Amino acid sequence: MEKELIKKRFEFLAPLLNERQLRLYVAAEALVLGRGGISVTSQATGISRPTITMGCKELLDETTKEASAKSSAVRVRKKGGGRKRTIEVDETLRSDLEGLIEPVTRGDPESPLRWTAKSVRNLSDELKKMGHKTSHRMVAELLHAMDYSLQANRKTAEGGTHPDRNAQFEHIHGKVKEFQSCNQPVISVDTKKKERVGDFKNGGRELRPKGNPEKVRVYDFEIPELGKVAPYGIYDQTRNTGWVNVGTDHDTATFAVESIRKWWITMGREAYPKAARLLITADGGGSNGARVRLWKIELQKFANETGLVISVCHFPPGTSKWNKIEHRLFSFISQNWRGKPLVSHEVIVNLIASTKTRTGLTVKCELDTNKYPKGIKVSDKELRQVNIVRDEFHGEWNYAIRPQSA
Secondary structure, eight states, rough: HHHHHHHHHHHHHGGGGGGHHHHHHHHHHHHHHHTHHHHHHHHHHHOHHHHHHHHHHHHHHHHHHHHHHHHHSSOOOOOTSSSOOOHHHHHHHHHHHHHHHTTTTTTTOOOTTTTTTHHHHHHHHHHTTTTOOOOOHHHHHHHHTOOOOOOOOOOOOSSSTTHHHHHHHHHHHHHHHHHHHOOOOOOEEOOOEEEEEESSOOSSSSOOOOOOOOOOSSSSOTTTTOOOOEEEEEEEETTTEEEEEESSOOHHHHHHHEEEEEEEEEEIHOOOOOOOOEEEEEEESSGTTOOOHHHHHHHHHHHHOOOOOEEEEOOOOOOGGGGGIIIIHHHHHHHHTTTTTSSSSHHHHHHHOOOOTOOEEEEEEEEEEEOOEEEEEEEEHHTTTTEEEEOOTTTTTTTEOOOOOO
């Protein structure tokens, strides 16, 4: 029945249409029929299938172009029409959001999110409580537009800056150059971070067979029989060599000076056979701090034993990262043992001793199992017996301890 109707319509219209119009008309009939329409139309009109197929394609292309032209030519709404963005209608949304993110700088110490994780959902909930109509997606878009992003803490603040900080740096630099020009030893000393001994996770990665990482403990509870170690380092600034004394007891001034003594006996004395003076650059705090009385008492003993004049320059408070040993020795030790669990004292000593660099750094290491009790008091009388000569410039930071006469 459908074929007969198509045939009759075709016979009426065929004399009135040109070749292209006839092709498009037949294509329209085929498209209306849907699946199998081309075959039915071809049989009813006698027009070949390729011609009808070409007409269908042509008709569809023309229809798409026409629709696109109409949509671009006819404006649906006036410019600026439609619902306004929330940020345009709600004048206080932006300022209230900033107040939640930075309660201290925005002068709102009672902010509900002062001590809470500032996720977009928490921010959205608090803004709703304040009467704003918003969502977590809108908050995320608004934060992006305000140039906020997720950021971690960055270590930049060094605490209070001493007014003579730079002058002390220059003083230390001058002292180092003076000693080096006379071929006198210059060492940088400090205690590396204490490390737990055992099969604990150690930061970093190392090459392993795929899918076979080294297994370590889930929890970092100290193993009593192994305890911790305190690596005390001595870095020779002239010869680019290091000595590390791995202590198993407390990090005290006695331990610090004993580490220097071992360096002198093992490495320093041979390297500087004509040395009469020794310059030590150290942090302002810790076991070798500028205020530690026991540090000066032990240095006096060391000076008496060796006959060396011990000069000391301390870095100002909050500037320990500028101490040479930090980035010339300790940083390379950390790189060398990254990803390796420090399972025993032997492993720690071997990893430290095997530390090398392309610039020629070599390191020697030794385990120190001696006891260094804490809490040793030094009286004023004992301190006055130290043969100390303080520099005119910040004598509390810069001083020399001379050997006592027999």
